[in-house]
Amino acid sequence: MTEAPIGYYVHHHGEGHRRRAMAIAKQAPGRLTLIGTGVAGLQGPFDTLDLPDDRLTGSGFDGEDNACERPDSLHYAPVHHDGVRGRARAVAGWIAERRPALMVVDVSVEIAMLARLCATPTIYVRLAGARWDEAHLDAFRGAQALIAPFDRRCEVYDAPGWVVSKTRYLPGLGAAPASAASRDNVVLVAFGRGGAKTTPEDVTDAAAATPARRWRVIGPMARPLAPPANLDVAGWVDHAEQEIARAGVVVGGAGDGVLSAAAAGGRPFVCVPEDRQFDEQRAKANALKKAGAAVVLPAWPRPAEWPGVLADAEAIDPLRLSSFHDPDGPAKAASFILGQADR
Incomplete structure (x- = not known):
């Protein structure tokens, strides 16, 4: 039958x-x-x-x-x-x-x-x-x-x-891959299709404030008019989850795709939840903060704050974030x- x-x-x-x-x-x-x-x-x-x-x-x-x-x-x-x-x-x-x-x-x-x-x-x-x-x-x-x-x-x-x-x-x-080796100094900013309010100027200022780091943006963000040398805006990529799994630090919202891939790879994670109906992303971000699994921020940091934010994310035990992935x-x-x- x-x-x-x-x-x-x-x-x-x-x-x-x-x-x-x-x-x-x-x-x-x-x-x-x-x-x-x-x-x-x-x-x-x-x-x-x-x-x-x-x-x-x-x-x-x-x-x-x-x-x-x-x-x-x-x-x-x-x-x-x-x-x-x-x-x-x-x-x-x-x-x-x-x-x-x-x-x-x-x-x-x-x-x-x-x-x-x-x-x-x-x-x-x-x-x-x-x-x-x-x-x-x-x-x-x-x-x-x-x-x-x-x-x-x-x-x-x-x-x-x-x-x-x-x-x-x-x-x-989210079908995210297993953990991969870190890509030294790369801060990967990942935007999903749901939309984000982070601007090219925000990322430009962050990269300029951390010249020893390489920054890469994937997702729907316009290319800055005058990006610093350490900033690459890639746009849409075919295997975003693999890039997330290899990143030194991941910066993104609390959407299911980004969170799943960061957790699967055990990546240091800076979470800036985006506005969504029913406070969807804030519910997940609050759980990450309560578990001490990520640096959770209410808004995009000021440029001078980024060195400390990245250091705080890298100091977190990756197993805390990995526990949110199966x-x-x-x-x-x-x-x-x-x-x-x-x-």
Whole structure:
């Protein structure tokens, strides 16, 4: 008897959702179909279903649908949008044709509701932060199980008991490599697709204040007009997690991808959490600070502070940060999902 497929919805804002989905799917060859905008070109032992874009413009996604009226159980539901209509039709059609055992939703309360309306159970991926609005709570209630792609210590203090008891905490889902040898004096500034407020001038001033260090920036930051000789702005790179694992010091926010790669490599980490909905990054940054696992700062340091900040990061026992990563996370997640699908 052929096993029923499993759908895995991949949200298109940020890179962490895609990395998680691919890492998990590789642990369950041939069983998962990755569903989302921009998944058609992904390579691996999985099928894909590319969806029309639901964004109001092509320049980004801020979660705002400009709707004056919306049910409390929805987050993003713009009206008269052909992309939204096409997505719903494609997902419902795939469910009707393939009859999946379940849908993993990472993340969208609307897709979770659509799957349930199509008679399909869900596993919902819970991001960090205080997500206790009605839309999130409805998605959590309707799910067969919840997955949190972060360490249990990153849970917020006011998490409802029933949500915690329904959650499987699975850090290390970013497919980050094992520890690599340090690249002497390189300070790697890593920005994710979710967006950051750090400016080229901020990094230029930091590099100029530490001339004995080499600085390298990866991610979506414009090149400074007059960068110092010790600063390299690389932009997007193909293997960001490998660069993070080799860095002397990593500087970045508390996004899942950067945190997972820094923890997997045991790298000295300077964490400057970025503003996100539901205080997602601050919840993880507070856990790192409480564990003494990283230098956690409320804002980008002044230039004169950088020598001390880097020295403080290098003085931290790397095992403290490594404890926030599980190298077997993708395998455990795949096993959990398959168990839920086949029960």
